Structures are given as C-alpha cells and as structure tokens.
Amino acid sequence: xxxxxxxxxxxxxxxxxxxxxxxxxxxxxxxxxxxxxxxxxxxxxxxxxxxxxxxxxxxxxxxxxxxxxxxxxxxxxxxxxxxxxxxxxxxxxxxxxxxxxxxxxxxxxxxxxxxxxxxxxxxxxxxxxxxxxxxxxxxxxxxxxxxxxxxxxxxxxxxxxxxxxxxxxxxxxxxxxxxxxxxxxxxxxxxxxxxxxxxxxxxxxxxxxxxxxxxxxxxxxxxxxxxxxxxxxxxxxxxxxxxxxxxxxxxxxxxxxxxxxxxxxxxxxxxxxxxx
Amino acid sequence: xxxxxxxxxxxxxxxxxxxxxxxxxxxxxxxxxxxxxxxxxxxxxxxxxxxxxxxxxxxxxxxxxxxxxxxxxxxxxxxxxxxxxxxxxxxxxxxxxxxxxxxxxxxxxxxxxxxxxxxxxxxxxxxxxxxxxxxxxxxxxxxxxxxxxxxxxxxxxxxxxxxxxxxxxxxxxxxxxxxxxxxxxxxxxxxxxxxxxxxxxxxxxxxxxxxxxxxxxxxxxxxxxxxxxxxxxxxxxxxxxxxxxxxxxxxxxxxxxxxxxxxxxxxxxxxxxxxxxxxxxxxxxxxxxxxxxxxxxxxxxxxxxxxxxxxxxxxxxxxxxxxxxxxxxxxxxxxxxxxxxxxx
Numbered sequence: 001x002x003x004x005x006x007x008x009x010x011x012x013x014x015x016x017x018x019x020x021x022x023x024x025x026x027x028x029x030x031x032x033x034x035x036x037x038x039x040x041x042x043x044x045x046x047x048x049x050x051x052x053x054x055x056x057x058x059x060x061x062x063x064x065x066x067x068x069x070x071x072x073x074x075x076x077x078x079x080x081x082x083x084x085x086x087x088x089x090x091x092x093x094x095x096x097x098x099x100x101x102x103x104x105x106x107x108x109x110x111x112x113x114x115x116x117x118x119x120x121x122x123x124x125x126x127x128x129x130x131x132x133x134x135x136x137x138x139x140x141x142x143x144x145x146x147x148x149x150x151x152x153x154x155x156x157x158x159x160x161x162x163x164x165x166x167x168x169x170x171x172x173x174x175x176x177x178x179x180x181x182x183x184x185x186x187x188x189x190x191x192x193x194x195x196x197x198x199x200x201x202x203x204x205x206x207x208x209x210x211x212x213x214x215x216x217x218x219x220x221x222x223x224x225x226x227x228x229x230x231x232x233x234x235x236x237x238x239x240x241x242x243x244x245x246x247x248x249x250x251x252x253x254x255x256x257x258x259x260x261x262x263x264x265x266x267x268x269x270x271x272x273x274x275x276x
Numbered sequence: 277x278x279x280x281x282x283x284x285x286x287x288x289x290x291x292x293x294x295x296x297x298x299x300x301x302x303x304x305x306x307x308x309x310x311x312x313x314x315x316x317x318x319x320x321x322x323x324x325x326x327x328x329x330x331x332x333x334x335x336x337x338x339x340x341x342x343x344x345x346x347x348x349x350x351x352x353x354x355x356x357x358x359x360x361x362x363x364x365x366x367x368x369x370x371x372x373x374x375x376x377x378x379x380x381x382x383x384x385x386x387x388x389x390x391x392x393x394x395x396x397x398x399x400x401x402x403x404x405x406x407x408x409x410x411x412x413x414x415x416x417x418x419x420x421x422x423x424x425x426x427x428x429x430x431x432x433x434x435x436x437x438x439x440x441x442x443x444x445x446x447x448x449x450x451x452x453x454x455x456x457x458x459x460x461x462x463x464x465x466x467x468x469x470x471x472x473x474x475x476x477x478x479x480x481x482x483x484x485x486x487x488x489x490x491x492x493x494x495x496x497x498x499x500x501x502x503x504x505x506x507x508x509x510x511x512x513x514x515x516x517x518x519x520x521x522x523x524x525x526x527x528x529x530x531x532x533x534x535x536x537x538x539x540x541x542x543x544x545x546x547x548x549x550x551x552x553x554x555x556x557x558x559x560x561x562x563x564x565x566x567x568x569x570x571x572x573x574x575x576x577x578x579x580x581x582x583x584x585x586x587x588x589x590x591x592x593x594x595x596x597x598x599x600x601x602x603x604x605x606x607x608x609x610x611x612x613x614x615x616x617x618x619x620x
Binding site: 050051052072073074075076077079080081083086088089090091092093095096097099100101103104106108109110111112117120133134156 | 279280281282283286361364365366492493494495496497499500502503504506507509510511512513514552556557558560
C-alpha cells in the first residue's frame with residue numbers, strides 16, 4: 001500500500017521554481033532517501049509533505065486522503081517531522097520535549113495519561129535517550145539532541161516520519177547510529193521513513209528506495225527506484241555537476257566526489273577497497 | 277517519568293502558593309504608618325456608635341490597595357510569561373510591544389487636555405492610558421504582520437521602534453508642558469498605586485481573571501509554540517489562532533494593569549524568570565505560579581512603598597526596580613547552572 005502519493009507536484013518561492021512536476025509514491029513501512037544538489041528542493045519537499053508549505057500545483061495524498069483534507073491535529077497524527085537539531089530557548093528537559101509529541105492526542109488543556117506516559121517511556125527507551133531524560137537539551141551533544149527529536153517523532157505515534165538532514169552535524173559513529181535507529185524503527189515499528197540527506201553512500205545502504213531530484217531545466221528531474229539503480233555514477237556526475245570516483249564496499253557501490261586537486265583517482269573504476 | 281507534571285503535583289503547588297499569598301496579604305495589610313489590630317477590624321464598622329478607625333483604614337485604605345497590587349502583579353507576571361514564550365525571547369517583558377510608551381503617550385495627552393471630566397470617579401488618565409496601550413499594540417502587531425506572518429523578529433523590532441518613537445514624543449511633550457501638570461505624569465511613569473474604588477477593582481480584576489483563564493486553557497500549546505512555530509504546527513497546533521488569542525489576551529491584561537497603576541517595571545521580567553528557574557518552563561505550571569508570585573511580590577513592594585519614607589509615599593515602580601534587580605541576579609546565579617540557561 002502507498003502511504004504517500006505525490007502527483008505532478010510543483011512549487012516555487014515567488015518567481016524561482018524549485019520543484020517541477022514531481023511524481024512518486026512511497027510504500028507503507030519503507031525507507032526512502034531523498035538526495036539531490038543544494039537548492040534542488042529537498043527540504044522544500046519535506047515542508048510540503050508536512051503542509052508547512054502549500055503546493056503551487058499538483059497533489060499530495062497521505063494515507064489515501066488529500067493532505068489539504070486533514071485538520072492540523074489529524075495531520076499531526078499521520079506525519080511527524082524531525083528538523084535539524086536545535087537548542088530550544090527555554091530549558092525544557094528531554095522528557096518534557098518528548099512528551100510534547102502527545103499534544104495531538106490531548107484535549108486543549110490536559111495532562112499526559114498513563115498510556116501517554118508509557119508511549120513516552122518507550123520512545124525514550126528505544127532511542128537510548130532514557131539515561132539523560134531529566135537533563136535539559138542544552139546539556140546534550142548534537143548527536144544526543146538529534147536522538148531526542150527522533151524520540152519525539154516516535155512518541156508522536158505517526159505512520160510517517162520525515163527527517164531533514166538528521167546527520168549533517170554528526171560524527172561518523174553518530175551518523176551510523178542515527179541510521180541504525182531509523183532502520184530499527186522501520187523494521188520493528190513499521191514506520192515509513194523519509195530522510196533527506198547529502199550522504200548518498202550511507203543512505204544508499206539503509207534505504208529501500210532512493211529519490212534523486214535536481215538537474216537542469218528541460219531534463220528529467222526526478223528519479224526514483226532502488227538506490228543502486230538511481231545513484232548511477234554518470235547520473236550523479238550530471239545532476240551534481242561533479243566528477244566522481246566509484247568503488248566498492250562489500251557488495252554495494254560507493255561514490256566519492258573528486259575536486260580539482262584530487263590526485264590520481266580520476267578513473268571511474270578507481271580501486272577503492274573496503275575494510276569489510 | 278517523575279519529572280513530568282501531573283494534575284496532583286500542579287494542584288498541590290498552586291494550593292501552597294495561594295496559602296503563601298494570602299499570608300503575605302494578611303501581614304502586609306497590618307503593616308503601615310497607622311498600627312491597626314485585627315480584632316478591631318473583625319469587630320466591624322457599624323457595631324459601635326463611635327467610628328471604628330481600624331476598620332475604616334483596613335477596609336477603605338489598605339484592602340483596596342492590596343487587592344489592586346494583587347491584580348496588577350498577577351497581570352504583569354502572567355503577561356510576561358506569555359510574551360517571553362510567544363517571542364521565544366527570555367528578555368521579553370509585558371512592555372516589549374510598545375504598551376508602556378503607548379500608555380504613557382495617552383497619559384500625556386490626558387494631562388495636557390487638562391482633564392475636567394471623570395469616568396466612574398476616575399480621571400481620564402486611566403482611560404487614555406488603556407486606549408493608548410491597546411492602540412499601540414495593535415499598531416505594532418500590524419507592522420509585524422507586514423514584515424511576515426511568522427516573523428517574530430519583525431514584531432520585536434516593530435515594538436522596539438514604536439517604543440523608541442513614542443518615548444521621544446513623550447520627552448518632547450514633557451519639555452513643552454507646564455510644570456504643574458507634570459507631577460502626576462511623572463508619578464504615573466514611575467508606576468504608582470493609589471486606593472481604588474471596589475467597583476473599579478472588581479471590573480478590572482474580573483477582566484484580568486478572564487484573560488488569565490483563557491491563557492491557562494491554551495498553556496499546553498504555548499509550550500509547543502515556545503519551542504518554535506514550525507515545531508508547533510507539525511505537532512498539530514493551529515499556531516496562527518493560538519498566537520492571536522495569546523497576544524490579544526496578554527496585551528489586554530497588560531493594558532489593564534498599566535492603566536490602573538502606571539509603568540511598574542521588573543515584575544513582568546523577574547517573576548517569570550524566577551519561577552521558570554525553579555519550576556521549569558512548562559507553561560501549564562509556569563503561568564499560574566507566576567501569577568501568584570507576581571501578586572505576592574507587588575503586594576510586598578507596595579507595602580515598602582507605603583512605609584519606607586512615611587508619611588510620604590514612594591512610587592511602587594521605584595521599589596520593584598531597586599529590589600528586583602538584585603533578587604533576579606541572586607536567582608540567576610543560584611539556578612542558572614542547574615537549568616542550563618547559560619551554557620548554550
């Protein structure tokens with residue numbers, strides 16, 4: 001079943017067109033990575049999918065209903081968003097931030113019920129944030145904070161979780177940690193994960209499908225499919241406008257961009273070996 | 277999970293706070309230049325042929341003033357919490373959107389017009405201050421909207437600019453106005469309490485209470501908005517509606533407070549901060565506790581204002597400013613590390 005269905009979606013900020021006639025579908029309980037150059041509209045796509053922006057034309061269906069037909073509360077029960085991590089102005093604790101995710105299920109003025117508390121505790125447990133649950137967000141590292149926001153998305157109990165570059169400021173270990181967590185949420189909880197990323201190698205190893213957007217006007221600007229098909233070196237070179245070297249890590253291809261001063265590895269069959 | 281707020285915990289804390297507030301009010305009502313005894317007050321005013329002075333002072337002088345301090349303190353502290361949350365700026369106070377200078381300009385105009393009429397037995401200062409405050413907030417809100425719907429920085433800057441401009445106009449008017457008209461204006465600008473009629477107290481107190489109830493009902497959503505507008509939207513909050521209600525209610529109760537007692541500074545800044553440092557930023561708890569603390573703080577400050585230079589009286593705004601600063605610093609140094617306010 002397709003939980004997200006996007007058809008002929010276009011969007012532009014004033015005169016600049018960002019997304020042009022985008023069409024794709026996301027199967028329920030699957031993992032989609034969205035890649036593309038800066039300014040191609042990846043973050044815009046996320047903001048459209050959570051109705052922070054309204055499309056110029058085209059349609060978005062979430063769980064087989066038009067996105068416009070949802071009330072704010074109902075949409076918040078379908079789609080959770082994890083933006084780039086930040087420190088809130090006021091010193092909310094980890095538990096308090098995660099507890100806020102229960103708001104679409106609470107009355108106007110209400111306190112979290114026993115069930116809500118169980119869901120919050122479970123989200124903290126699964127994301128391994130329970131051990132610093134009573135600390136404020138300013139007392140955490142970037143990686144820990146990002147896990148808190150993921151825990152919040154989990155506690156929001158939605159079938160779909162959208163993530164906008166969740167690993168951009170994290171070190172290698174925490175990058176992999178976040179992807180492991182997202183995969184676990186997909187497999188154990190049946191979540192549909194949509195993650196915008198620049199790290200095509202890492203995302204390619206975790207996602208079921210990859211959506212590549214961008215490319216010059218007039219050309220085909222949207223490719224979706226299995227990551228090994230979509231992330232073809234020639235296409236990456238064309239869309240990102242950069243030379244790449246391709247190697248293998250295990251059975252999967254990895255792609256490395258080459259700058260002007262990159263030495264010797266100019267051939268696309270560069271002999272990169274894996275430590276696996 | 278023990279740190280999450282529960283109904284039981286909140287009710288208990290509010291109950292304790294109210295008991296403390298009533299205690300403060302009782303003690304403060306007995307303090308003053310004229311010593312009065314509670315037993316004489318309870319004897320009532322009409323039981324004897326002679327006039328019961330203690331009763332008269334308590335009911336017609338001390339009580340209205342203490343109730344007024346309660347209403348104003350609650351309104352200012354409450355509005356401070358709401359503005360800080362909405363603007364996501366811990367330095368915001370109830371006057372940040374130009375309410376103070378707008379009301380001040382209203383007062384200047386009232387004084388210059390040489391008031392000859394009264395409303396409910398009050399000089400037009402109150403009415404002009406109220407109108408000036410609301411008109412200014414409305415103006416700032418319009419300018420803020422013009423710079424972008426969800427743009428809090430635009431709104432803040434609009435407030436700062438309008439505040440500065442109106443303050444300049446007030447300065448100009450101060451320099452041209454005849455000096456015998458100035459005294460009441462200056463006292464008003466410093467924040468001054470006078471004895472109000474019970475009718476005015478009931479009307480204004482009722483309006484402030486209504487605003488407090490409305491804001492308390494949306495306090496859960498204020499939590500989300502204080503995290504960020506986008507965050508709140510994606511967690512199911514109708515941010516435009518919530519923000520509009522919150523701004524209107526907070527501006528309304530601030531305007532009432534200002535028109536009753538002039539510009540009393542620091543209460544709306546320190547009380548929310550202090551309560552947040554001790555009890556955390558959850559608005560469901562922060563709002564009621566701030567209102568009660570604000571009341572208590574202003575009752576105490578006004579008692580000082582009555583007593584310190586007796587038989588003369590200080591403007592209460594002077595007392596809050598002089599005592600508020602050091603209290604705030606004390607709180608900040610004691611709790612900042614614990615709450616992580618400074619280590620960003």
